[in-house]
Amino acid sequence: MLRKPYLLYLGDDVLKSDCNTALGLRDWCGEDVIGEWSHPAAKASLGLPRLTPGDAALQGAGSIVVGVAPTGGVLPEHWQDDLEAALTAGLDAVSGLHTRLASLPRLVRAAAQAGTRLVDVRNPAGAYPVGSGRKRTGRRVLTVGTDCALGKKYTALALARALRAKGAAATFRATGQTGIMIAGSGIPMDALVADFLAGAAEALSPDNDPAHWDVIEGQGSLLHPAYAAVTLGLLHGSQPDAIVLCHAPERVTIEEYPDYPIPPLSQVIDEYVRAGRLTNRNIRCVGVSINSSTLDDDGWRSYRAQLERELQLPVCDPMRGGVEPIVDALLAR
């Protein structure tokens, strides 16, 4: 469990395009974001109130979150100055970077002295049991993909928000680092020991009220030669009643794997439904979520119409009109 609300840390010398984590937090849990802070030389700003760690702590902040990816992936020395000041001011420090905060002696010392925490959300927080395969109460929808990095997190967040807007009880369940920061908790699936994948996915969406929806962030793709195992463990442990397939039309092969073509979407849906039936006989696909950013308005209209005809399913772009038709299909079951 992460301590909210957050102070977003933007470092310095980064472009706005490096601020994806901070932008995701602002957009998806804005009510939990109290302000931003950065090195004096910083160029980027999200337009949030600028607060020193001390002021943020006085206003009730629980954590400073590294919201940007430093060039080269290594945390610069002077960013450590800022994080150390935040730890000393009483904030936890939260990061999803490859460099683990817990591997930096200065920060370990500062946290120990102040009684604050270093939270590396790439690391699983605990041990999980092996999967039981037992059917749980409550409803579950999982976002799945033709590939990595094409909108599974974004789609799940949009579905949870749209479900709640219609009065349904819904919880976003995070399986990757940015998702975990947004939700304040979750399990980084790809960092688990393989034997416990399905068991961890079971623990992520425990028994719940019969009408409650867990909206689970998908990972990887069953079509991916490196990551399909993670995808399958998450699918089996989630036991979803429904899946939403995420795709980007310009992807013809798996990214960086030119020998791995993406088959027709009807076939991809069939693969997911077949695999998911092991732990939920009633699994079905309720819609397709498209990242249409490479299409103009006419292109998107005709692509969408053709796909809806072909698949007989609602097709949406969460960034272009929202996911309401998919939510209607979910609730109509």
Next chain:
Amino acid sequence: MLRKPYLLYLGDDVLKSDCNTALGLRDWCGEDVIGEWSHPAAKASLGLPRLTPGDAALQGAGSIVVGVAPTGGVLPEHWQDDLEAALTAGLDAVSGLHTRLASLPRLVRAAAQAGTRLVDVRNPAGAYPVGSGRKRTGRRVLTVGTDCALGKKYTALALARALRAKGAAATFRATGQTGIMIAGSGIPMDALVADFLAGAAEALSPDNDPAHWDVIEGQGSLLHPAYAAVTLGLLHGSQPDAIVLCHAPERVTIEEYPDYPIPPLSQVIDEYVRAGRLTNRNIRCVGVSINSSTLDDDGWRSYRAQLERELQLPVCDPMRGGVEPIVDALLAR
């Protein structure tokens, strides 16, 4: 890489049925086993030359291997006496127990003083890259199963031995603890971080001569609600040209998962071939390996005849007539 030859350690107060690891080593790498040792109060013996660790070291032994599972899974204090003596005599100590040797301060100290090693084969030895999906040279056969613990390791060992007996170049590739001890190396698939499953499986059977066979020990089952992810990662990374399905006729459901029935074997084969096609379009099933220990001779004859008719594939029990028909099918490709 483990240091052979081995001195097998049998502890004390164990039944012969607890000696599975030692029996497997005696049966499958007997030429690498120099003798046995146990506590003075021990009851079990494999009938091998009884050697003190000191004598074994003089005769060239490289490691003492814990060949039995202690009751309760915890290494008794007086077994540590024996292992400490072996480490001091110049042997590495090798174990596949849940209790890690490296967590026992006495043994850590003794190994450091003697310059010997503690090897816990449940722990992955190194870091692996993510899967590349690149096709490798050489041929590969993977044993797969309807469930766990029904003969995938045994079948792979029998296939490798039978291939070599026919003059083919063949290497057994180990993916579990006992297999790793037999082979002297390997990768414990179920203990890997999930993201690297397929990449580790790729590393396990690297490029080889075009006519060389890697015979890869399977893990888990695609039908298993807890472990299918491990199975899929191993399948994708192995890129097998051929699979051999392993089954035990008395299994009606997955063991300890009564709600998970085992479907007809033709359907199981179909699932494996569909999933394996992602990384090898030419994958096919070449035979079925049955653990027929619950059937009498008549029962086995009729079960086998019926299954061969149904599947149009050779059906063998490695313990009851060997796997030659499957090897013939492999080499006839």
